[in-house]
Amino acid sequence: MPLSHRRILLGITGSIAAYKSAILLRLLVKGGAEVQVIMTEAARDFIGPLTLATLSGKPVLSEMHLDDQWSNHVALGHWADALLIAPASAQTLSKMAHGVVDNLLTAVYLSAKCPTLVAPAMDADMWEHPATQDNIRILSRHGVVVLPVGEGPLASGLEGPGRLAEPEQIVGELNAFFQKDTLLSKKKILITAGPTHEAIDPVRFIGNHSSGKMGIRLAEEALRGGAEVVLVLGPGSEPAPVSKRLTLMRVTTALEMMDAVRQHLEVTDIFLLAAAVADFRPAEPAAQKIKKEGRQSLSLDLIANPDIAAFIGANKTSRQYLCGFALETENLVENARAKMDKKNMDLIVINSPNDAQSAFGYDTNKISLLDKSGKLVSFERQSKKDAARTILQAIAERI
Numbered sequence: 001m002p003l004s005h006r007r008i009l010l011g012i013t014g015s016i017a018a019y020k021s022a023i024l025l026r027l028l029v030k031g032g033a034e035v036q037v038i039m040t041e042a043a044r045d046f047i048g049p050l051t052l053a054t055l056s057g058k059p060v061l062s063e064m065h066l067d068d069q070w071s072n073h074v075a076l077g078h079w080a081d082a083l084l085i086a087p088a089s090a091q092t093l094s095k096m097a098h099g100v101v102d103n104l105l106t107a108v109y110l111s112a113k114c115p116t117l118v119a120p121a122m123d124a125d126m127w128e129h130p131a132t133q134d135n136i137r138i139l140s141r142h143g144v145v146v147l148p149v150g151e152g153p154l155a156s157g158l159e160g161p162g163r164l165a166e167p168e169q170i171v172g173e174l175n176a177f178f179q180k181d182t183l184l185s186k187k188k189i190l191i192t193a194g195p196t197h198e199a200i201d202p203v204r205f206i207g208n209h210s211s212g213k214m215g216i217r218l219a220e221e222a223l224r225g226g227a228e229v230v231l232v233l234g235p236g237s238e239p240a241p242v243s244k245r246l247t248l249m250r251v252t253t254a255l256e257m258m259d260a261v262r263q264h265l266e267v268t269d270i271f272l273l274a275a276a277v278a279d280f281r282p283a284e285p286a287a288q289k290i291k292k293e294g295r296q297s298l299s300l301d302l303i304a305n306p307d308i309a310a311f312i313g314a315n316k317t318s319r320q321y322l323c324g325f326a327l328e329t330e331n332l333v334e335n336a337r338a339k340m341d342k343k344n345m346d347l348i349v350i351n352s353p354n355d356a357q358s359a360f361g362y363d364t365n366k367i368s369l370l371d372k373s374g375k376l377v378s379f380e381r382q383s384k385k386d387a388a389r390t391i392l393q394a395i396a397e398r399i
């Protein structure tokens with residue numbers, strides 16, 4: 001039982017959905033977890049602390065004005081295996097995203113060493129507001145697991161998204177989280193992501209449309225699974241995650257990417273190569289900006305870049321796992337199979353820019369996974385976050 005003997009801090013904030021926290025708490029305790037409830041002041045208007053203290057078998061902690069609670073927040077954050085905030089109100093999510101500390105719960109969040117999960121609950125208009133959606137993105141980037149909201153009738157009378165996920169669903173997500181936590185925990189995962197830029201002259205380069213999103217989602221999900229991650233990230237504007245277990249190496253060119261990979265070659269357990277590496281680079285980048293005056297045409301002399309995947313494939317031990325990507329526009333499976341064999345990969349993720357809203361730049365991807373044994377599994381279009389989970393799950397099952 002993944003919940004058994006887990007220490008869970010259950011944060012409850014001011015939302016009408018707080019009445020469901022009692023059922024959630026009951027399910028957690030039944031699953032074998034030890035639960036400490038922290039309520040915000042506003043939550044007390046929606047559910048009585050006595051109910052929660054009785055169900056958890058512990059006094060409910062609340063605001064920081066009790067003298068002995070000033071240092072409690074640090075101890076609590078260290079005690080817990082997970083901090084679960086359900087319901088998480090728009091206000092608490094906003095404070096968390098911006099590091100605002102004005103009560104015990106937000107202080108615990110900022111000092112917690114354990115993973116944090118939030119189950120948002122609010123009115124549809126508040127949920128859909130760009131400010132809330134921005135806060136959700138910030139929290140995801142900070143490694144917080146944001147559980148999906150439900151859709152349907154809301155206490156305000158509106159219909160739409162914003163309902164607290166059902167307690168059974170929250171417990172299911174928490175179980176899955178703890179299970180996943182052990183699948184990749186302590187694994188060292190190296191991820192290449194984004195494009196490379198190969199200088200033509202000081203102001204121009206050869207590049208491609210890769211945004212780095214797929215590799216960044218992989219890094220976020222691997223961190224959530226308990227792994228230590230090295231993210232070798234090419235140029236781009238997509239923000240990288242922030243974590244103590246992440247080493248971020250920003251690179252520009254294929255040669256720099258290769259260098260970064262070499263540094264971690266021996267210590268890595270799993271390689272995930274999502275980068276779109278330029279196959280060729282200008283042989284001799286011009287020292288000064290190339291002028292157009294007096295030219296009718298311009299030829300560039302290109303030389304081949306090293307193939308990072310093939311290098312890893314040729315040098316890895318049997319205990320190291322190599323997963324590459326194949327972005328193909330035709331004969332997807334045949335080309336991917338040939339690539340996997342040539343580069344000695346264990347698994348290859350096939351995607352195609354021909355599929356609607358897939359691959360370069362999009363937040364969604366339609367992938368198929370082909371492994372060394374020839375097993376091919378195709379998935380429907382999903383968010384890159386879910387695609388990342390799918391890929392990591394497939395690897396965890398195979399190592």
Ligand code: C5P
Pocket residue numbers: 192254273274275276277278279305306307308309310323324325326327339
């Ligand atoms: O470019 P290609 O389709 O061969 O890329 C397939 C896989 O090889 C991808 O995982 C990509 O990240 C990797 N690759 C690489 N170094 C290169 C070219 C591709 O690591 N120079």
